[in-house]
Structure formats: C-alpha cells, structure tokens
Amino acid sequence: MPELLAYAKWEELTEGAEREVTIGPLTRTDFVRFAGANGDFNPNHHDEIYAIRAGFDKIFAPGMLQGGYLGRVISEWVGPGALHTFRIRFSAQAWPGDMVNCTAKVVRQYEKGGERLVEIEAEALTQSGDILIKSHAVAAPAS
Amino acid sequence: MPLDPAVLEREFPEFVIEVERGKIREFALVLGFNDPVHSDVEAARAAGYADLLAPPTFTRQFWHENDENDPMPHLGYDPKRRLHGEQEFEYHKPLVAGMTIRGRNVIISTREKEGRRGGKMTFVVIETRFVDEAGDLVQVARRTLIETAAPPKG
Secondary structure, eight states, X not given: OOOOOOOOOGGGOOTTOEEEEEEOOOOHHHHHHHHHHHOOOOGGGTOHHHHHHTTOSSOOOOHHHHHHHHHHHHHHHHOGGGEEEEEEEEOSOOOTTOXXXXXXXXXXXXXXXXXXXXXXXXXXXXXXXXXXXXXXXXXXXXX | OOOOHXXXXXXXXXXXXXXXXHHHHHHHHHTTOOOGGGTOHHHHHHTTOSXXXXXXXXXXXXXXXXXXXXXXXXXXXXXXXXXXXXXXXXXXXXXXXXXXXXXXXXXXXXXEEEOTTSSEEEEEEEEEEEXXXXXXXXXXXXXXXXXXXXOOOO
C-alpha cells in the first residue's frame, strides 16, 4: 500500500503559514486530458482553429484545471476530509506554456462551536506574475 | 441579451452521478494528486474512507449535464462572451466511489451591471445540491456564469 500523506495539523497552521507548489508549464495535452476527465468539451480548450476564429490567439486552459490544481494544493496540505468550503474566482486565462505557481496561506486560525478551524487563501500566478485564479477555503484540520 | 423570465422560473430535472473508481483515479491523475486516498483503495480505507475519495472539485464535471437538466444552454448567452466567473463548493459528507448521488440545478440569483466600456454584463448563479441514496446532503456546488458586455458598436 502506498504511504498515506502526513497532513499539517491545526496547531501548525498558524496565521501566515504557507505552502507553495509549482505546476507547469501547461501543455495542450494537459487541457485535453482534463477535458476527458471532466467532460468539458468547449472547443476553446482543445480546437485551435475554433479558438482563433472566436478571437483568441490560441486555445486556453479550462478554468477548472487551475481550480483543480488549487484544490489539490489545499487538500494535500490540510487533508481532503478537513475541507468545509472551497471557493474559486477566475481572473485570467492560462495559455499553453504558462506556469501555474500556486501559493496557499493561512489567514485565520480560530475555534468556533468547539471546532478548530482555519481560513486559507490561495492563488495561482503565471511566470510573469499575472493572477490566474484566487481561492478561499475553510477547513477543520486534525489536531 | 436580457434573461428570459421563463428560464428563471423553469424547474430543471434531477440528474444522477454514479461515482466510479476509474473516474476518480483519472481526475486525480490529471490534476497531479499525490494523495493515495484518490487512487489506492487500501490507502483510502486505511485513511477511514469506505472507498476512493473524490478530489475536491470532482462534482464540477459536464458528463451528466445536458440541455434538459442544465440551465446554462438556456440563458441565451453569446458563447463568445460567456465566462465561468466563480465556482464554490460546500462539503457535507465524503464523496467516495460506489456512491450514487443525485443533483438538481437551480438558478439562485441573477444580476446585471453596466460594463466598463458600455453594454451590459449578466451574472447568473446556479446552485447544485447533491444528495446520496439516503437523501443526505453530500455537497453543494455553486457556479457563477457571466456574459461579458458586448463591445460598443461602431
């Protein structure tokens, strides 16, 4: 059996605690594989000719690909079972060749109704510092 | 284009997702998950789950959606100006392989605002509540779909 991941404990997730994960560079194959996984066949994500005719320079990543990456960065940090809410806001398109530099940060560590919680803000930036997406999560990591 | 009031009042039928191990593994592999709870049944069980655990964004998939049960194609949005603005999840119960969940899409809010360079922007929020076989709430998903402002004429 593969070894289970050791998630961060609530006590370690003090305000300002950070996790950085670098993903990429994105390839067209990543987009197509993701389309196969989630069934989003918007041609702007796999059909270059269609995307160019629609006024884009080339195809671009489905937003939920970057959203899924941030979900992974947070869930592998605090544990997937700890997640209460996860909210993603899409800012810009990611293009083939882009890096997806993810940073997640604890912005609040607190107790509420006997539960030990953290609020996390995470964002993904390209190599040039453009924000692709921002996200927010509330989680109850194990103590 | 202004939203058709008939669409806002329309009731969309329930749909079903049979949560399969293969689909969970594929999702986790594509997104680069290292956590074996999404790919190894023994590991998932050792971590306290009945079977492979779905990654956090698993329910935002299009395979079960069609013109009947999804409000999106009925919003009258111009496909060239349509954006997925936000996506939100609330987790109530672990979603694992072998479960059959039912979801229903409901338009919970709509809003229009003037675009910065003229024209109207439209925001629609669609909420999907997923319940398990016992009728217990598993997840709530909300997506905000935006039609960006039409470019000014001339």
